[in-house]
Amino acid sequence: MVHARTRKPSVLIIGTGFGGIGMAIKLKQAGFTDLTLLEKAGGVGGTWRDNTYPGAACDVQSHLYSYSFEPKHDWSRKFGAQPEILEYMEACVTKYQLEPHIQFNQAVTSATFDDHSNQWRVVTETGDTFNADVLITATGQLNRPAIPNIPGLETFRGACFHSARWQHHTxxxxxxxAVIGTGASAIQFVPEITPLVGQLDLYQRSAAWVLPKPDRPFHQFEQALFKKLPLWDRLYRGLIYWKNESRALAFTRFSWILDLFAHQARKEARRWVTDPDKLHHLIPDYRIGCKRILISNDWYRAVNQPHVNLLTDGIARIDETGIVSETGEHRPADIIIFGTGFRASEFLSPIHIAGREGLTLNDAWTNGSKAFKGISVSGFPNLFMLYGPNTNLAHNSILFMLESQYRYVLSALDALSRYPGAAMDVREDRQSRYCQVVQRGLEGSVWDAGCSSWYLDEHGRNTVNWPGFTFSYRFATRSVDTADYQFLDPVNA
Structure with a gap:
């Protein structure tokens, strides 16, 4: 082992969404000056930069979907819309002077660990190379649009795009x-475009459980109160947190509680949908919570419009002028919009990542994505993932999980600072034991109810969700236990 002395390692972060921005702020505050952020696009914001479709908004309350260390007192609504969330993120970058550390238009193609130098070598599409002691990935889970492989798609003559790549000029x-998919994005943009279009065909593979969204604008006196009484702002955030946190019990242990929400969703559908056939197909046939529960106040009203057609037959192919169903019916379309979500379980794709002795992440994850505390992967020293496997939530704010991970990573870097030149690699047995505990925690949860969802990978394994309370995750990541890791000298050092 190298001799202990203090030197802060150099750090490279991939991504400038909420994960990357927050991590960079915390690193700067902790005195890490050799810091680089690589961003594939021309601006920060991640999913909130990419998803500009009409009606794009968050389904977590504004005061909780923001950094605890950087409160915003003047949120315009209880649930923030995309432009305001992006503006908040850009303001954080400016306030904490992150611009000099960010390199834009640098899409990472590969990251390779060098056993001889104990450094990561990162290469981008431009051919530029970056070296750093520590690599932190903040690429998120909702950054790669999923477009189904439908025969004939390339022959379609009209405009065709994914909701995360919205063509505003169309x-x-x-x-x-024609809208293919009725998930979280479609729930938001369909009501916005329904008044505009002449005809709207909604192709639905499976219905979604949709609950009312308790949203409204904040009054000016409320915004002033948040600003003048910061304690009230913190208390309000805390109340939201604990209200949301209580729902974890319903998802993980007492799923009968969710039946109350299912009753509410059915009642809402019957209230707004007068077409019996549409109503029948809008009520899911799977257990509520098994897939993502959505919130909207205008979805059912939009689908009920007479010029909106709800189509549940599978799609056989697409031709030059429209879509052909599996029953053989051809329906003409001028424009096709995919609301088919993201490749959430394909962590870090398409980046080629190679760790110790050339081990690739694809090989390490042949049987599914695994990470110790959702952060470290055995065989990949000094690599730390934000929003990694089994850290997604169905009941609370992902920013709470990210802030827990910031603290854990900083604790790890403090350990590394005492041993300049060393690299820390999580022990395989600790990682396996941890992942077994997580998977056992998922057993009996509502996500284990048998439905197909984006929570499950190709092996049917839930590699996405955290199976419990967020405060239990925070406790588990309060600091690094160096016994979980082996510290490696450079080869031939």
Whole structure:
């Protein structure tokens, strides 16, 4: 082992969404000056930069979907919309002077660990190379649009795009529009475009459980109160947190509680949908919570419109002028919009990552994505993942999980600072034991109810969700136990 003395390692972060920005702020505050952020696009914001579709908004309350260390007192609504969330993120970058550390338009293609130098070598699409002692990935889970492989798609003559790559120059007014997918994004943009289009065909594979969204604008006196009484702002945030946190019990142990929400969703559907056939197909046939529960106040009203057609037959192919169903029916379309979500279980794809002795992440994850505390992967020293396997939530704010991970990573870097030149690699047995505990925790949860969802990978394993309370995760990541890791000298050092 190298001799102990203090030197802060150099750090490279991939991504400038909420994860990357917050991690960089905490690193700067802790005195890490050799810091680089690589961003594939021309601006910060991650999913909130990419998803500019009409109606894009968050389904977590504004005061909780923001950094605890950087409160925003003047949120315009209880649930923030995309432009305001992106503006908040950009303001954080400016306030904490992160711009000099960010290199834009640098899409990472590969990251390779060098056993001889104990450094990561990162290469981007431009051919530029970056070296750092520590690599932190903050690429998120919702950054790669999932477009189904439908025969004939390339032959379609009209405009065709994914909701996360919205073509604002495409005129929708009075057009025949086909929307494929009725997930979280479609729930938001369909009500916005329904008044514009001449005809809207909604292709639904499975219905979603949709609950009312308790949203409204904040009054000016409320914003002033948050600003003048910071304690009230913190208390308000705390109340939201604990209200949301209580729902973990329903998802993980007492799923009968969710039946109350299912009753509410059915009641809401019956209230707004007058077409019996539409109503029948809008009520899911799977257990509520097994897939993501959605919130909206105008989804059912939009689908009930007479020029909106809800189609549940599978799609056989797409041709030059429209979509052909599995029953053989051809429906013409001028525009096709995919609301088909993201490749959430393909962590870090398409980046090629190679660790010790050339081990690739794809090989390490042949049987599914695994990470110790969702952060470290055995065989990949000094690599720390934010929002990694089994850290997603169905009941609370991901920013709470990210802030727990910031603290853990900083604790790890403090350990590394005492041993300049060393690299820390999580022990395989500790990682396996931890992942077994997580998977056992998922057994009997509502996500184990048998439905197909984006929570499950190709092996049917839930590699996405955290199976419990967020405060239990925070306790588990309060600091690094160096006994969980082996510290490695450079080869031939």
């Amino acid at each position: 005129e929708l007014r009075n057009k025949r529009v």
